[in-house]
Amino acid sequence: MTEWWQKFEEFLDTDPRDIGCDEAMGIMHVYVELLADGTDPVQRYPGMAAHLAACGPCAEDVRGLLAAVQDVG
Ligand SMILES: [Zn+2]
Numbered sequence: 001m002t003e004w005w006q007k008f009e010e011f012l013d014t015d016p017r018d019i020g021c022d023e024a025m026g027i028m029h030v031y032v033e034l035l036a037d038g039t040d041p042v043q044r045y046p047g048m049a050a051h052l053a054a055c056g057p058c059a060e061d062v063r064g065l066l067a068a069v070q071d072v073g
Helices: 003-013 021-037 046-054 056-072
Strands: none
Touching (some): 021 056, 046 056
């Protein structure tokens, strides 16, 4: 398998809506507030949802934040 072909397959595996870690960090608190409110944030931030599906550490951060928010509230 040539290298370019492998890169092409990696590209296909990546969700094009995935916003990446930097942007995910930026809107994470908003996303968590929507979740805590019982609002579905996936409609508003599909790129964030795609990122959380692909990125374990960010998904873990959201879980932690949500637990903290719900503890206080
Ligand atoms: Zn991430």
